[in-house]
Amino acid sequence: xxxxxxxxxxxxxxxxxxxxxxxxxxxxxxxxxxxxxxxxxxxxxxxxxxxxxxxxxxxxxxxxxxxxxxxxxxxxxxxxxxxxxxxxxxxxxxxxxxxxxxxxxxxxxxxxxxxxxxxxxxxxxxxxxxxxxxxxxxxxxx
Amino acid sequence: xxxxxxxxxxxxxxxxxxxxxxxxxxxxxxxxxxxxxxxxxxxxxxxxxxxxxxxxxxxxxxxxxxxxxxxxxxxxxxxxxxxxxxxxxxxxxxxxxxxxxxxxxxxxxxxxxxxxxxxxxxxxxxxxxxxxxxxxxxxxxxxxxxxxxxxxxxxxxxxxxxxxxxxxxxxxxxxxxxxxxxxxxxxxxxxxxxxxxxxxxxxxxxxxxxxxxxxxxxxxxxxxxxxxxxxxxxxxxxxxxxxxxxxxxxxxxxxxxxxxxxxxxxxxxxxxxxxxxxxxxxxxxxxxxxxxxxxxxxxxxxxxxxxxxxxxxxxxxxxxxxxxxxxxxxxxxxxxxxxxxxxxxxxxxxxxxxxxxxxxxxxxxxxxxxxxxxxxxxxxxxxxxxxxxx
Numbered sequence: 001x002x003x004x005x006x007x008x009x010x011x012x013x014x015x016x017x018x019x020x021x022x023x024x025x026x027x028x029x030x031x032x033x034x035x036x037x038x039x040x041x042x043x044x045x046x047x048x049x050x051x052x053x054x055x056x057x058x059x060x061x062x063x064x065x066x067x068x069x070x071x072x073x074x075x076x077x078x079x080x081x082x083x084x085x086x087x088x089x090x091x092x093x094x095x096x097x098x099x100x101x102x103x104x105x106x107x108x109x110x111x112x113x114x115x116x117x118x119x120x121x122x123x124x125x126x127x128x129x130x131x132x133x134x135x136x137x138x139x140x141x142x
Numbered sequence: 143x144x145x146x147x148x149x150x151x152x153x154x155x156x157x158x159x160x161x162x163x164x165x166x167x168x169x170x171x172x173x174x175x176x177x178x179x180x181x182x183x184x185x186x187x188x189x190x191x192x193x194x195x196x197x198x199x200x201x202x203x204x205x206x207x208x209x210x211x212x213x214x215x216x217x218x219x220x221x222x223x224x225x226x227x228x229x230x231x232x233x234x235x236x237x238x239x240x241x242x243x244x245x246x247x248x249x250x251x252x253x254x255x256x257x258x259x260x261x262x263x264x265x266x267x268x269x270x271x272x273x274x275x276x277x278x279x280x281x282x283x284x285x286x287x288x289x290x291x292x293x294x295x296x297x298x299x300x301x302x303x304x305x306x307x308x309x310x311x312x313x314x315x316x317x318x319x320x321x322x323x324x325x326x327x328x329x330x331x332x333x334x335x336x337x338x339x340x341x342x343x344x345x346x347x348x349x350x351x352x353x354x355x356x357x358x359x360x361x362x363x364x365x366x367x368x369x370x371x372x373x374x375x376x377x378x379x380x381x382x383x384x385x386x387x388x389x390x391x392x393x394x395x396x397x398x399x400x401x402x403x404x405x406x407x408x409x410x411x412x413x414x415x416x417x418x419x420x421x422x423x424x425x426x427x428x429x430x431x432x433x434x435x436x437x438x439x440x441x442x443x444x445x446x447x448x449x450x451x452x453x454x455x456x457x458x459x460x461x462x463x464x465x466x467x468x469x470x471x472x473x474x475x476x477x478x479x480x481x482x483x484x485x486x487x488x489x490x491x492x493x494x495x496x497x498x499x500x501x502x503x504x505x506x507x508x509x510x511x512x513x514x515x516x517x518x519x520x521x522x523x524x525x526x527x528x529x530x531x532x
Contacts, residue, residue, distance in 0.1 A: 005275035005285035013282060038400065039280040064302040064404060066294055067350035072270045076288035081350070084289040086298060086399055098284040098399050106350075111305040122286050129286050 003124025004075030012040045015053040020128045025117050026053040027095065036092045058117030059135070060089040063096060067106045075123065081106065087115045087132050103133030156531045158245035159375045159382030162191030162368030163491045168332050168482035171264050172362035177210035180261040181218040183364035187257060188219075191368050191378045195219050198368075200226035200253030204240045204485075206233055208266040215259065226253040233268075234433055235396070235408070237486040237516035238523025242388045244369040254370060260487035261364035268292055269360060280397045292435060295398035296518055297352040300438035302404040303453075304351060311351065313456025314437040315342035318355040318479060320459050321434065325476025327504040332359050333480040356437040358478040365487040367494065372531070383494040383527040386511070387420035389413075390523035398519040407439065408522035409446030409515065416524050417448075420532065422511070424448045427526070429496045429512040430470045431489035434477040439518040444472070447513070447524075471506045486516045497529045 009017050012028075019026035028040030032049025036056075044051060065085035071077040083101040088094065101109065102118060114135040122129045164186025166172075166179045180203070188194060198221050201212035210218075212227040226247050230236050237260070244256040269291055277285035284290055303309050319339055325331035337355060345354040375382035391411035394400040403410070417423050424447055432440045441455045449470065450458045458464055464472040475481045475492040482488065493512035495501045515524040 002272070003274070004288060005271070005277045005281075005290060007282035007286055008276040008278045009282065010278070016283075039283065039395075039397070064298045064305070066289075066297045066301060066352075067347070068288060068294065069347035070293075070349060072291055072293075073285075073288045074272050074275055081347070082288060084287050084294065084298075094400075094402055096400060098287055098289050100287040100289075111302065127286065131287075 002074040002077060004122055005073070006122065006125045007127055012042050016040060017127060019053060020119060020130055023119050023128070025056050025058045025130050027056050027089070027091070029054045036095045038095055038097070056089055056091050060087045060115055062086070062109065062111055062113045062115050063088045064111055065101060065109050083109060085109070085115070085132065097130065099130060099132045101133065102131045108134070154249055155242065155245055155385045155388060156528070157372045158248050158369055159372050159384045160367050160490070160494050160527065161370055161375045161378045161380060161382055162187040162193065163366070163494050164188070164190055165330070165365045165488070165491055166363045168330065168361040168363040168484065170332070170361060174263070174362065175210070176208060176261045176263040176364070177214055177218055179263065179362065179364040180210045180215045180259050180366070183259055183261070183366035184215055184219050184257050187366040187368045191380060193255060193368065193378070195221045198255045198257055199224060200244065200247050200256035202228040202230065202240055202244050202256060202258045203260060204230040204232050204236045205260065206231065208263055209261050226256065234435060234486045235517030235521040235523070237490070238388050238390055238525050241367070241369070241490065241525065242385070245385050248369060248371050254374070256369045257366050258369060259364060259366035260485045262484060263362050267360050269357070280395070280400070284399060293349045293352050293357055296436045296438055297349045298399065299404040299407070299442065299519065300351045303438065303442065306405050307453035309441065309453055309456060311343060312339060314351070314356055314441065315339050316456050316459035317437040317440050318342050320464055321473050321477045322480045324465070324474050324504065325480030328475050328481060331476045331481040332361055333476065352436060358435045358483040359480065361482040361484070363482060363484050365484045365491050367487070367490055381498050381529060383497045383529065384531050386422070386526040386528040386532055387416060388523060388525035389415035389419060391415070392521040394520045396521050401520040405442065405452065406446055407442045407519055408517050409443040409524065412522060412524050413447045416526065420526055422526060424470070427470050427511050427513045428509040429474060429493060429506050430472045431493050431512060431514045432472055432477070433486050433489065433515045433517055433522065434473060434479050435483070435518050437479065440472065443515050447515070466506065474501065474504045474506055489514045489516070493527050497527055
């Protein structure tokens, strides 16, 4: 039995994981100029302003995706294949989260499809991770 | 005329040259230490140019883990007083920086003769991530999803390119097939059996849209090159390979998944800098050693360097324009895909061999210029070697 890689939060990222544990998606944002930052930073990379975590809609579009067939990573050596995508959140162009894709057949995935966040416990530890499903699938499952 | 930033330094770079090349065999499992392999390659490179340990006062390498360091390797081959040692943290993205750092050490008088090398042992394999993993930095957002190794990063790029430009599996396969054909003429290559497009399409999925033959061949081995001044090169046995110019580019802190336009790579930034600094363009290049950890790396960087337009790489390869008798010979040694994964240092070996006219039955006739790219995704570099100075 192997477990998936676990996040190792640091001072800049800890609030992200606190939010997911509560079932919320929050992203790092500059409190001066409003720029969303991913990965999170202590200060804004554009204006140097202080940052804080703010809730986001949890909706976006699928920029790209892959279907992993080869057993290569701890915790993902069985139940293959699985799909991973990059979701660009609606809040800002280029504000991307890597995510496992759930609630869809891999053959139904296409770039640019609308996606909605869900949350799952990550086996092997205490973390909750955001995952994304196509919006239609989310609706169907209520 | 406005002077391109960096052009002064690049005119200086061509006062340095690669004068010696050496390597080990490339094998799947050597049972040897990285120190032993790096020392063998360094000795071979010095013997190639008629120098000894007593002539060497600089050593540099790059790596991410498991690599014997410059001072260790220098000591192992009998260098007693190493004046300049530089170990650079990084992968294929940092090869150009490693070579140009050696050149600038020579040009600034910090060293007279520098050995630059890369060594990879069986403990260093990038395609898998097993054991207990605590993912730090930007990796903490990706690794928990089972997304943390290079074939995954760059198949993500390939998918986007397919979406925007209609490129296909057959287009990626055309690159794999051509490079394997080149490797079949290279006794040093680990993958020498010719493959067809049907073989490619029948190979198993690694990470859709990548199949087995889209991925590099990870091996044990080492490559070393010797860099000294153009002045000193005149007294050495082989024609020098002059460094005509170089450029690097880095964005997004090196995060493979934050790169904005995944139909392109670092080369989008590197190529215009390199062409401006050298005054050269794709039509001036005889040999292109394109960094090819994956087929798609060739596709994206080849477009970025201006050899063809977006979405045309598949046709370019199928029409024979990337091989002997075509526009430019791409990876005549077979590249990382078929010769073996020495992290791009083997591209430098091949470029020098071609410019010397010593590549035997895979020699590109009359080769005078060689482009060598390094890296994939958000960061990387490139340089041009020439058989004469600009």
